[in-house]
Amino acid sequence: xxxxxxxxxxxxxxxxxxxxxxxxxxxxxxxxxxxxxxxxxxxxxxxxxxxxxxxxxxxxxxxxxxxxxxxxxxxxxxxxxxxxxxxxxxxxxxxxxxxxxxxxxxxxxxxxxxxxxxxxxxxxxxxxxxxxxxxxxxxxxxxxxxxxxxxxxxxxxxxxxxxxxxxxxxxxxxxxxxxxxxxxxxxxxxxxxxxxxxxxxxxxxxxxxxxxxxxxxxxxxxxxxxxxxxxxxxxxxxxxxxxxxxxxxxxxxxxxxxxxxxxxxxxxxxxxxxxxxxxxxxxxxxxxxxxxxxxxxxxxxxxxxxxxxxxxxxxxxxxxxxxxxxxxxxxxxxxxxxxxxxxxxxxxxxxxxxxxxxxxxxxxxxxxxxxxxxxxxxxxxxxxxxxxxxxxxxxxxxxxxxxxxxxxxxxxxxxxxx
Amino acid sequence: xxxxxxxxxxxxxxxxxxxxxxxxxxxxxxxxxxxxxxxxxxxxxxxxxxxxxxxxxxxxxxxxxxxxxxxxxxxxxxxxxxxxxxxxxxxxxxxxxxxxxxxxxxxxxxxxxxxxxxxxxxxxxxxxxxxxxxxxxxxxxxxxxxxxxxxxxxxxxxxxxxxxxxxxxxxxxxxxxxxxxxxxxxxxxxxxxxxxxxxxxxxxxxxxxxxxxxxxxxxxxxxxxxxxxxxxxxxxxxxxxxxxxxxxxxxxxxxxxxxxxxxxxxxxxxxxxxxxxxxxxxxxxxxxxxxxxxxxxxxxx
Amino acid sequence: xxxxxxxxxxxxxxxxxxxxxxxxxxxxxxxxxxxxxxxxxxxxxxxxxxxxxxxxxxxxxxxxxxxxxxxxxxxxxxxxxxxxxxxxxxxxxxxxxxxxxxxxxxxxxxxxxxxxxxxxxxxxxxxxxxxxxxxxxxxxxxxxxxxxxxxxxxxxxxxxxxxxxxxxxxxxxxxxxxxxxxxxxxxxxxxxxxxxxxxxxxxxxxxxxxxxxxxxxxxxxxxxxxxxxxxxxxxxxxxxxxxxxxxxxxxxxxxxxxx
Numbered sequence: 001x002x003x004x005x006x007x008x009x010x011x012x013x014x015x016x017x018x019x020x021x022x023x024x025x026x027x028x029x030x031x032x033x034x035x036x037x038x039x040x041x042x043x044x045x046x047x048x049x050x051x052x053x054x055x056x057x058x059x060x061x062x063x064x065x066x067x068x069x070x071x072x073x074x075x076x077x078x079x080x081x082x083x084x085x086x087x088x089x090x091x092x093x094x095x096x097x098x099x100x101x102x103x104x105x106x107x108x109x110x111x112x113x114x115x116x117x118x119x120x121x122x123x124x125x126x127x128x129x130x131x132x133x134x135x136x137x138x139x140x141x142x143x144x145x146x147x148x149x150x151x152x153x154x155x156x157x158x159x160x161x162x163x164x165x166x167x168x169x170x171x172x173x174x175x176x177x178x179x180x181x182x183x184x185x186x187x188x189x190x191x192x193x194x195x196x197x198x199x200x201x202x203x204x205x206x207x208x209x210x211x212x213x214x215x216x217x218x219x220x221x222x223x224x225x226x227x228x229x230x231x232x233x234x235x236x237x238x239x240x241x242x243x244x245x246x247x248x249x250x251x252x253x254x255x256x257x258x259x260x261x262x263x264x265x266x267x268x269x270x271x272x273x274x275x276x277x278x279x280x281x282x283x284x285x286x287x288x289x290x291x292x293x294x295x296x297x298x299x300x301x302x303x304x305x306x307x308x309x310x311x312x313x314x315x316x317x318x319x320x321x322x323x324x325x326x327x328x329x330x331x332x333x334x335x336x337x338x339x340x341x342x343x344x345x346x347x348x349x350x351x352x353x354x355x356x357x358x359x360x361x362x363x364x365x366x367x368x369x370x371x372x373x374x375x376x377x378x379x380x381x382x383x384x385x386x387x388x389x390x391x392x393x394x395x396x397x398x399x400x401x402x403x404x405x406x407x408x409x410x411x412x413x414x415x416x417x418x
Numbered sequence: 419x420x421x422x423x424x425x426x427x428x429x430x431x432x433x434x435x436x437x438x439x440x441x442x443x444x445x446x447x448x449x450x451x452x453x454x455x456x457x458x459x460x461x462x463x464x465x466x467x468x469x470x471x472x473x474x475x476x477x478x479x480x481x482x483x484x485x486x487x488x489x490x491x492x493x494x495x496x497x498x499x500x501x502x503x504x505x506x507x508x509x510x511x512x513x514x515x516x517x518x519x520x521x522x523x524x525x526x527x528x529x530x531x532x533x534x535x536x537x538x539x540x541x542x543x544x545x546x547x548x549x550x551x552x553x554x555x556x557x558x559x560x561x562x563x564x565x566x567x568x569x570x571x572x573x574x575x576x577x578x579x580x581x582x583x584x585x586x587x588x589x590x591x592x593x594x595x596x597x598x599x600x601x602x603x604x605x606x607x608x609x610x611x612x613x614x615x616x617x618x619x620x621x622x623x624x625x626x627x628x629x630x631x632x633x634x635x636x637x638x639x640x641x642x643x644x645x646x647x648x649x650x651x652x653x654x655x656x657x658x659x660x661x662x663x664x665x666x667x668x669x670x671x672x673x674x675x676x677x678x679x680x681x682x683x684x685x686x687x688x689x690x691x692x693x694x695x696x697x698x699x700x701x702x703x704x705x706x707x708x709x710x711x712x713x714x715x716x717x718x719x
Numbered sequence: 720x721x722x723x724x725x726x727x728x729x730x731x732x733x734x735x736x737x738x739x740x741x742x743x744x745x746x747x748x749x750x751x752x753x754x755x756x757x758x759x760x761x762x763x764x765x766x767x768x769x770x771x772x773x774x775x776x777x778x779x780x781x782x783x784x785x786x787x788x789x790x791x792x793x794x795x796x797x798x799x800x801x802x803x804x805x806x807x808x809x810x811x812x813x814x815x816x817x818x819x820x821x822x823x824x825x826x827x828x829x830x831x832x833x834x835x836x837x838x839x840x841x842x843x844x845x846x847x848x849x850x851x852x853x854x855x856x857x858x859x860x861x862x863x864x865x866x867x868x869x870x871x872x873x874x875x876x877x878x879x880x881x882x883x884x885x886x887x888x889x890x891x892x893x894x895x896x897x898x899x900x901x902x903x904x905x906x907x908x909x910x911x912x913x914x915x916x917x918x919x920x921x922x923x924x925x926x927x928x929x930x931x932x933x934x935x936x937x938x939x940x941x942x943x944x945x946x947x948x949x950x951x952x953x954x955x956x957x958x959x960x961x962x963x964x965x966x967x968x969x970x971x972x973x974x975x976x977x978x
Contacts, residue, residue: 023906063912064912503853507854511853517817542945544943617740655828675948698949700954715750
């Protein structure tokens with residue numbers, strides 16, 4: 001029979017993250033959103049506390065934890081940082097390091113992962129390009145192997161998180177890079193993935209030209225782009241076999257999406273808790289709390305239920321990920337994660353956006369003021385409803401295809417290769 | 419009658435504990451400093467005066483143990499201050515006495531003493547039947563101040579015990595009136611957003627001829643004051659206590675329960691402070707306090 | 720100097736802010752969450768800091784009670800860095816009064832000691848009697864440094880800063896000494912996931928209270944009920960007409976004769 005309770009260690013860990021977030025993140029989240037920057041010393045503190053590379057095995061400098069624990073940590077951080085800049089910074093430095101740990105080469109893992117764990121380096125994802133994000137098979141960045149064995153990469157990436165952060169960190173860091181091999185053209189069979197380190201050992205590398213964008217929310221974490229001009233990558237940083245990268249990055253997306261959903265849920269929970277206080281204590285029409293109006297309380301009930309449901313999706317998917325990747329006897333295959341992850345990623349952000357929309361209406365004119373701060377959570381999480389880390393329509397597509405059958409639902413990746 | 423020994427180092431507490439002692443036997447005092455001895459000698463049958471006036475718990479409790487022997491006492495009372503608890507604990511351990519703290523009432527049973535005391539942060543009370551000998555810390559305000567005896571009690575000088583502690587003492591800096599002595603006290607809590615907001619608290623206190631203080635977080639965490647009102651700080655029992663922007667954590671309310679009248683001003687109707695108040699004003703302190711100050715000023719004219 | 724050993728005694732306390740009562744006033748203790756208090760965490764933090772700075776060689780944690788929750792707080796103590804953890808098994812009928820607790824701690828210290836420094840939180844978060852530390856001191860004939868906001872150990876001398884009702888005390892004591900620590904003394908470290916996972920495997924030794932020379936409590940509980948603070952609890956609404964509300968307040972206070 002199913003045990004729906006967390007274990008004692010999971011609860012102790014979550015409580016320790018809660019204490020950390022209450023002490024160090026909650027007092028600063030508004031300033032982080034207002035000033036548009038996560039202080040580097042907070043990142044270092046998080047590293048010292050062991051909040052990065054949680055699911056990465058200890059042999060690579062990771063915490064040797066589980067995806068369930070990671071999701072608990074991200075949810076808790078997001079509850080104390082509703083604008084989710086810190087939460088997303090954390091989830092990127094948990095999800096993509098795990099992907100590197102699972103698929104990368106030993107030397108690169110030993111070199112990169114301990115520095116991510118300590119908070120000295122950043123490791124995120126660089127997939128999206130100007131012509132498209134959802135269509136991974138259509139990317140144009142291309143890596144060519146030279147006679148000396150090194151790869152030379154040319155291309156452009158857009159809407160990438162962490163472009164500014166890695167420049168500010170002492171060590172630097174980079175991304176799980178998705179690239180075509182030798183020639184471009186539409187294909188999912190000619191993709192190779194690499195650990196791209198534009199700044200490493202404190203030095204900025206040649207051939208990496210970054211730009212920064214101005215987001216409408218989640219200001220604490222930068223969104224930027226970069227061009228790669230004959231950027232050299234040593235073969236040891238290649239992640240997985242040549243031309244086999246497509247399936248690796250999709251797995252990485254599955255892992256990251258669980259954590260993204262966890263972050264949006266943490267933020268949504270904050271919004272509901274703030275609303276609860278308001279609904280109970282704000283009195284109108286001769287002393288009636290707003291909660292006494294059924295139009296309001298029934299809506300709260302719906303949103304509460306949906307948030308709980310979204311939470312269960314997240315932890316079920318996290319549990320499945322643990323039983324796929326972090327166990328000696330896997331119970332699931334990587335593709336078994338596609339459906340539950342898509343559902344979690346579809347439901348989490350959209351539920352949170354719905355929550356914020358309703359909560360802001362309940363707050364009324366007060367919600368429209370900057371003092372209220374709820375708008376920061378709304379704008380911060382909205383990017384995940386739009387589709388950062390996985391467009392909503394792609395999530396729906398995956399669910400439709402896996403439930404209705406890929407013979408009836410067009411299998412976009414079975415298209416003719418170029 | 420058997421004697422009941424009281425340890426007190428402050429006049430008002432000394433008078434309250436004298437009442438408690440009288441209800442159980444002959445009140446006998448052990449105190450520090452000539453001033454206290456003089457102020458309290460009319461409330462006790464005998465006063466043992468410890469000469470040293472800087473508080474050292476070891477120097478203090480050892481002679482009390484000798485007095486216990488001399489007086490053949492089986493009941494010792496002390497205040498619920500930090501010092502009182504230290505002395506009570508040291509005596510209980512040194513003489514194998516039972517001990518109870520935050521005591522509201524003591525009554526003779528057959529062979530035992532019926533003790534009514536506060537517990538669980540002051541949210542609950544417990545009635546315990548305890549065998550003698552015992553030490554009890556009496557909660558401030560539990561007993562009214564005693565009536566004086568016609569004649570003052572004899573003052574007997576005793577030497578402090580030995581101690582290998584070395585103690586340096588810096589008296590609390592008083593900013594305005596002393597909250598432990600004032601008849602009116604205004605307290606400020608975390609409802610205040612900035613340190614400058616304390617000015618209106620001070621103004622209100624001054625208008626009412628009283629003292630001001632803060633809750634522990636404002637002193638210990640924010641550093642807005644040197645001392646605070648609460649179970650580990652100042653224990654007050656003024657005629658009027660006004661709690662402004664204070665939620666009413668047990669730690670704080672245990673320090674003010676001896677007040678005659680308590681007013682709370684807070685905009686959270688469900689704040690625990692309203693359980694502890696005679697008059698609970700629900701609303702924004704930033705609206706209410708200035709209006710209160712204005713009206714009190716007009717009233718003075 | 721031989722090996723400096725530190726004993727920290729911690730208590731599983733009720734979270735009094737969450738304590739609820741039945742209609743007849745009986746406290747619903749089973750449903751009330753129990754935690755390690757803030758002052759106790761500070762006491763462990765001080766002990767572990769002494770070890771890290773080379774001033775103590777061994778830190779032993781002790782709690783009285785043997786439920787799963789008692790085990791959990793000892794594991795939390797391990798996660799913070801103590802070397803050994805003990806649990807004293809009490810008979811469920813024993814009422815764990817301050818006297819019983821102090822005697823058990825003193826007896827434990829004699830049995831597994833000697834300890835140079837014994838640390839406790841200055842007052843438990845639920846009962847706050849603050850007498851256990853002083854009792855242990857006089858039972859063992861140790862010096863007492865109470866209500867420490869700051870602790871320093873140098874050349875076998877322990878000095879503390881404490882804030883009492885009349886001012887600030889800086890007190891110095893030779894060893895051995897009992898020190899009670901306030902929740903202002905430091906910011907207790909937050910165990911990392913590695914600390915938490917490792918603490919799972921650490922051993923917790925159980926000792927029967929009967930094996931320690933602590934006589935049973937001479938106290939009988941007659942009743943324990945919700946304390947209804949005898950206050951008038953008159954509400955004055957100042958959310959709309961502040962002037963009117965203030966007028967009412969002033970009038971009431973005049974009637975009370977306090978202004």
